[in-house]
Amino acid sequence: MKRLAVPGFFLCWVLASTAALAQDEGSYGSGQGWSVLAGDTVGAGQNVLSAQIGWPGISLGVLHGGTSNFDIGGKFSFNYGQEGLVEVVEPGIKFQAWVRLRLVDTPQASLALVFQPGPFFYFHDGSTDVGLSLPVSLVAGIPVGSAIMLNVGLDVPFHVYFGTGGGPVFPLLAGGGLEYFINRDVSVNFNVRMGPSIFPETGRRLRSEAFFTLEALMGVGWRF
Secondary structure (H helix, E strand, O other): OOOOOOOOHHHHHHHHHHHHHHHHHOOOOOOOOOOOOOOOOOOOOOEEEEEEEEEOEEEEEEEEEEEOOEEEEEEEEEEOOHHHEOOOOOOEEEEEEEEEEEEEEOOOOEEEEEEOOEEEEEEEOOEEEEEEEEEEEEEEEEEEOOOEEEEEEEEEEEEEEOOOOOEEEEEOEEEEEEEEEEEOOEEEEEEEEEEEEEEOOOOOOOOOEEEEEEEEEEEEEEEO
16 A cells, blocks of 8 residues: 555635635525534434445444434444555445534534444455444534535544454544435435544554545435
């Protein structure tokens, strides 16, 4: 794998676009009051089915609104890109819990903390990588009218590989996305995060290394 520089201009572009939309829109609406990707939760007592496809794979998840500020659920993923590394095309599966806590809620923006822990398995010729994912994300949601919800996020999808040659990995990903609400209960979405995954020095490495990591997914959300 080659060491690649992280294009930090992407986050700047997202922020600039958001500012431009704010000027054009004049004032924001409150969206539809729920979200899968941004800072809003799905709503107390509500359920949402989420499906996404892209890089690094395909995922299916369910969220339940425990309270107006707290969601809990689970997610299953089949990946063909190992933990988002763009040069490692290997099949794998992940089983994750899905917890979302809304920290801030205003008509102009919302802020949430997301935690998705769970085991993963990647299958190579003659071997299997087994590990545990402990990703944490901070995401802000900005409604544009009633139909569009923008998001800007910072993700730390920390994970650790077990066994010989294993160890921790420290990714740092930033980016944004949007959700378009077809009606009150159905949305389509697109989300991008990118940045470095840092592999610290271990017994088989003479120095720490960083590799370019990408998550680019599109999908749907259905509240029922």
